[in-house]
Amino acid sequence: MTLTPKKAHDSLVQMTELVLPNDTNTFGNLMGGRLMYWMDIAAALACMKHCAAPVVTASVDNISFENPIKLGNVVHIEAIVTRAFNTSIEVHMKVWGEDPVLQYRYKSNEAFMTFVALDPNGKSRPVPPVVAESEEEKKLFEGALRRRQLRLILGGKMKPADAGELKALFYEQQ
Template identity: 85%
Template sequence: MTLTPKRAQDSLIQMTELVLPNDTNTFGNLMGGRLMYWMDIAAALACMKHCSAPVVTASVDNISFENPIKLGNVVHIESKVSRAFNTSMEVHMRVWGEDPVQQYRYKSNEAFMTFVALDPNGNSRPVPGIITDTEEEKKLYEGALRRRQLRLILGGKMKPEDADELKALFFEKI
């Protein structure tokens, strides 16, 4: 079955949340777990929009927090499918905090997650490919194969010597 590819931009989800006292730690900063919960929802929505099917989280790449988001600030999460494989999709996310009183926006973090599409029986199912339009989308698309190989190696599902895309970064072809 061949699925019609879809534009990366068509999977874009923009989610906004207000940081309330129950979302913060003792320092008045948004708890990392709460942010990851929101990111998981935004990423799942982008994938469901892309493949028109239910999805489950398969992996979460490194999430580094550049700047804390404070109590009373607004969280903006932007998520978009960066590449579709056979049954899985990589999602790129950017997170910003916004101080509504001082009226400035700042980057909090960036991350990648992978989701798998499910059929009505809960089995993985094929997903449409991705059409990239912008230079940034093309760059994310190209890097996705290397990130996927790294995830598979770290998850014990691929041997490092089989990761041709990763090897190409370190070794010259003869």
């Protein structure tokens, strides 16, 4: 069965949340767990737009918090599918905070998440390939295979010797 490729941009999800007191820690900053929860929702929505099926989170790459988002600020989350493999989909996330009073935006963090599409029986199912069009989409698409190999190695599902794309970064091709 051949699935029709879909454009990366068609999966774009933009989500906005207001940081309320129940979302913050004792320093008045948005709790990291709450932000990851919102990011997971936005990423899942992007995947569902891409494959028209329910999805489950398979992995979350490193999330580094560059700047805290304060109580009363706005959180902007952007999620876009970067590449699809057989049954899994990688999503790139960007997060900004915004002070609505002083009216400026600042970068909070970015991350990659991986999801698996499910069939009606809860089993993994094939997903459509991704068509990358913009320069940024192409850059993310090209790097996705290396990121996937790294995830598989760290998860014990691939031997480092089998990670050809990663090895190509470190060794000259002869």
